[in-house]
Amino acid sequence: MSKVRLHLDHPLAEGQPVPLGEDQAHYLFGVMRLSVGDRLSVFNGRDGEWEAEVTDAGKRAGRLRPLEQTRPQEMPPDLWLLFAPIKKARTDFIVEKAAEMGCRRILPVQTEFTNSERVKAERLRAHAVEAAEQCGGVFVPEVAEMTRLRDLLATWDAGRTLWFCDETLAGGVGPVPERHEGPGAVLVGPEGGFSEEERGRLRALPYARSVRLGPRILRADTAAVAALALWQATCGDWR
Amino acid sequence: MSKVRLHLDHPLAEGQPVPLGEDQAHYLFGVMRLSVGDRLSVFNGRDGEWEAEVTDAGKRAGRLRPLEQTRPQEMPPDLWLLFAPIKKARTDFIVEKAAEMGCRRILPVQTEFTNSERVKAERLRAHAVEAAEQCGGVFVPEVAEMTRLRDLLATWDAGRTLWFCDETLAGGVGPVPERHEGPGAVLVGPEGGFSEEERGRLRALPYARSVRLGPRILRADTAAVAALALWQATCGDWR
Numbered sequence: 001m002s003k004v005r006l007h008l009d010h011p012l013a014e015g016q017p018v019p020l021g022e023d024q025a026h027y028l029f030g031v032m033r034l035s036v037g038d039r040l041s042v043f044n045g046r047d048g049e050w051e052a053e054v055t056d057a058g059k060r061a062g063r064l065r066p067l068e069q070t071r072p073q074e075m076p077p078d079l080w081l082l083f084a085p086i087k088k089a090r091t092d093f094i095v096e097k098a099a100e101m102g103c104r105r106i107l108p109v110q111t112e113f114t115n116s117e118r119v120k121a122e123r124l125r126a127h128a129v130e131a132a133e134q135c136g137g138v139f140v141p142e143v144a145e146m147t148r149l150r151d152l153l154a155t156w157d158a159g160r161t162l163w164f165c166d167e168t169l170a171g172g173v174g175p176v177p178e179r180h181e182g183p184g185a186v187l188v189g190p191e192g193g194f195s196e197e198e199r200g201r202l203r204a205l206p207y208a209r210s211v212r213l214g215p216r217i218l219r220a221d222t223a224a225v226a227a228l229a230l231w232q233a234t235c236g237d238w239r
Numbered sequence: 240m241s242k243v244r245l246h247l248d249h250p251l252a253e254g255q256p257v258p259l260g261e262d263q264a265h266y267l268f269g270v271m272r273l274s275v276g277d278r279l280s281v282f283n284g285r286d287g288e289w290e291a292e293v294t295d296a297g298k299r300a301g302r303l304r305p306l307e308q309t310r311p312q313e314m315p316p317d318l319w320l321l322f323a324p325i326k327k328a329r330t331d332f333i334v335e336k337a338a339e340m341g342c343r344r345i346l347p348v349q350t351e352f353t354n355s356e357r358v359k360a361e362r363l364r365a366h367a368v369e370a371a372e373q374c375g376g377v378f379v380p381e382v383a384e385m386t387r388l389r390d391l392l393a394t395w396d397a398g399r400t401l402w403f404c405d406e407t408l409a410g411g412v413g414p415v416p417e418r419h420e421g422p423g424a425v426l427v428g429p430e431g432g433f434s435e436e437e438r439g440r441l442r443a444l445p446y447a448r449s450v451r452l453g454p455r456i457l458r459a460d461t462a463a464v465a466a467l468a469l470w471q472a473t474c475g476d477w478r
Contacts, residue, residue: 074454093332100461102453136456213468214341214477215313217375222339225461226468229452233469238453 004032004040005133007140012047012066017055020062029057041070043138048073074138076102077236078183080160082152083107083224084114084190090221091116094188095124097221098141099131101228102237105142109149113192119146149187149198153205160185162208163231165223167193169212177211179234186227188220243271243279244372246379251286251305256294259301268296280309282377287312313377315341316475317422319399321391322346322463323353323429329460330355333427334363334382336460338370340467341476342380348388352431358385388426388437392444399424401447402470404462406432408451416450418473425466427459 006028010018020028028034036057042064043049049071056063081098085091085108098106106128108119124143132140156162160183167189187202194202202208213226232238245267249257259267267273274296281303282288288310295302320337324330324347337345345367347358363382371379395401399422406428426441433441441447452465471477 076455097461097464100455100457101465102455135458212477214471214475216315216339216341218339219374222336222464225336225464226340229465229468230472232453233472236453238451 004028004034005136006040006042007129007133008042008044010044012042012044012050012052012069014066014068016066018042018052018064018066020064022060025058025060025062028054029059029062039067040064042066043132045132045138045140046073049138071138076104076139076141077232078160079103079228079231079236080105080107080183080185081224081228082109082149082162082185082187083220084109084111084149084188085116085119085146086191086220090219091119092124092127094221094224095127095143096131097225098228099128099137100135101225102232103141103228104139105144107144107152108146109152109187110146111149111190112195112198114190121145153201156205156207157183158207159183160207161235162187162202162205163211163227164202164208165189165213165227166199166202166210167213167217167223168199169210170215170217177209177230177234180209181235184231184235186224186231188224188227191220243267243273244375245279245281246368246372247281247283249283251281251283251289251291251308253305253307255305257281257291257303257305259303261299264297264299264301267293268298268301278306279303281305282371284371284377284379285312288377310377315343315378315380316471317399318342318467318470318475319344319346319422319424320463320467321348321388321401321424321426322459323348323350323388323427324355324358324385325430325459329458330358331363331366333460333463334366335370336464337467338367338376338380339374340464341471342467343378344381344383346383346391347385348391348426349385350388350429351434351437353429360384392440395444395446396422397446398422399446400474401426401441401444402450402466403441403447404428404452404466405438405441405449406452406456406462407438408449409454409456416448416469416473419448420474423470423474425463425470427463427466430459 050066052064289305291303
């Protein structure tokens with residue numbers, strides 16, 4: 001059986017006790033059946049991965065002792081994913097995938113054709129944490145609150161290149177994304193695509209690049225994974 | 240409202256009537272509420288996309304008349320996806336994504352660490368059809384019956400390059416996939432990865448190339464989409 005991995009918020013340092021809350025105690029001792037003396041992997045997104053030992057195992061609380069650091073803290077490239085929330089299952093999926101693919105920040109954005117007016121950022125954060133736990137990551141991307149795309153672009157740092165996945169390029173021949181230095185972001189639209197006005201505004205931004213993801217129309221969640229893969233292979237840490 | 244798209248098996252040619260079976264009649268006239276004179280898009284994977292008109296609309300049968308071809312038949316590159324079936328929802332997802340990403344064939348393979356012994360190829364085909372319907376595709380990839388990876392490799396055409404996604408390369412520096420000519424295939428392992436023996440055998444194959452998908456471990460479904468995106472951008476029709 002593979003070792004239990006747990007994300008927690010407490011600082012991790014050799015021998016420094018880590019108190020566990022009710023949910024964590026329930027998960028480790030109730031669900032995963034760990035007991036005093038058992039070992040697990042823990043990470044907090046800042047101090048790398050640690051092997052830890054259970055020193056107290058109660059029903060509603062417990063305690064761990066970090067033994068040694070098993071992996072240093074690693075940060076993904078400075079890559080953001082901007083996406084327009086879609087149906088709940090696919091939104092959850094996009095967040096999970098963005099965490100696996102190595103995004104630093106995940107930003108739900110409201111576009112003209114976005115259906116949902118709000119997303120539960122807490123639920124999305126829980127998905128990002130779970131993806132990191134399951135995939136051996138030591139970093140959990142930040143999930144921002146929903147913002148209007150317009151407002152986000154109004155204060156955009158022009159040093160961050162924006163890959164704008166333009167589904168209207170699907171029919172013809174379009175630009176193949178090229179390597180750039182520095183921070184990046186990938187923007188994926190909602191199911192209905194972007195409005196003409198949005199598309200015009202995006203194309204005119206000096207820091208934005210239209211990206212064509214092949215000749216077929218992709219669902220938003222597919223487009224997100226595909227564009228992140230191309231960015232990582234071209235500009236990120238897959239090179 | 241966007242136009243209804245329907246995949247059917249019948250040949251499509253101008254004015255040649257297309258009979259509808261019970262399921263199709265139920266979907267078009269019961270669920271989608273179409274009636275005589277309404278128009279929809281149809282495709283069969285061979286004759287392109289056609290605009291068709293409803294000429295008979297019964298409870299258990301019906302008839303369409305193709306009016307004009309709206310898109311020629313297009314074939315994706317000669318790319319196969321080999322994957323080890325995992326949990327049902329993620330297996331369905333992989334098939335959907337492979338159809339969107341432009342695979343010609345989808346081959347579920349049994350590896351040493353594959354959990355499921357069988358998959359319902361019919362259900363997977365239905366997912367491939369649905370993905371093509373929803374994404375405006377005119378081609379539906381073939382879904383093969385489950386085969387042992389060993390048996391598949393025993394009769395492999397050496398002219399088809401096999402991208403083998405090797406998760407043991409995740410920690411270090413590995414090969415970046417390079418462009419090749421001719422047909423290709425992407426192989427994604429099960430959750431537990433490949434066995435040492437399998438990995439050794441795969442690495443020794445003259446037509447296989449180990450591919451590293453970045454420094455983080457990816458779930459199988461994420462790895463499939465990411466590897467297909469890189470293949471399409473490097474060797475396929477996204478260039």
